[in-house]
């Protein structure tokens with residue numbers, strides 16, 4: 001029997017590419033640049049499976065073709081709101097993602113950002129590299145103590161819980177949670193956490209706020225000027241979730257006028273573009289969407305895509321089917 005044909009839209013870790021190529025007839029996008037809507041339209045008519053990732057926008061213009069060949073979009077990544085899942089479903093195309101395997105690494109990076117912004121690590125590093133260090137002095141680059149402070153976690157899925165674990169057990173932080181769905185009390189108890197009913201209730205009581213909710217229309221600009229104003233004037237915002245959750249213009253203004261203590265971002269509204277005002281803010285740490293960027297997580301994500309493909313082509317329901 002012919003092997004199913006598969007398109008991989010970006011370069012993957014070599015070991016997983018090899019494993020995939022052993023069982024499937026694979027086409028790789030060796031340019032490692034995002035494909036256009038036209039490329040996707042063609043791909044949907046040509047390949048049995050397309051394996052996209054967060055940089056691939058797959059909407060009706062790509063999916064609504066006369067004779068789709070694609071039966072599954074097996075996304076490399078946990079977030080899948082770059083795919084129009086309702087249209088995919090109506091076209092009879094299954095969609096899967098890769099949960100679990102990147103939660104720890106993404107939470108590690110969120111904690112890294114929290115520590116970097118609290119302790120002004122980027123400012124210190126910039127000063128060192130510019131050869132501007134004048135030596136130790138009692139009032140130089142003073143940051144904020146992290147241990148024992150209150151961390152607000154917005155979105156309490158796997159990554160949010162891993163963040164709570166690090167902050168509570170590693171740094172003795174008090175955890176306050178806002179999530180649209182109720183969190184079971186035994187889960188909250190694990191981290192000594194309390195859940196508040198609204199975002200407005202969370203914002204004024206936290207020293208740090210870390211976002212771990214999905215992106216998409218429902219959460220777009222969830223943190224805007226009004227919400228930033230509700231934060232303590234010395235509180236910090238951390239975003240490793242999705243860029244669209246934060247109104248970048250409002251954040252840049254809050255940072256420039258010192259309305260909050262600082263922010264640390266791994267994700268941006270229009271990646272890879274960055275709002276021009278953000279780059280001018282000293283009290284901001286920025287990383288290029290690196291949450292899951294470890295060899296271990298990126299390999300595990302590829303293997304999870306492969307598991308989903310194998311499930312699907314063996315006639316089973318893929319383990320991570322989202323549509």
Ligand code: DGY
Nearest residue numbers: 054076077078079292
């Ligand atoms: C995801 O998995 O959704 C990340 O943002 C990319 O690793």
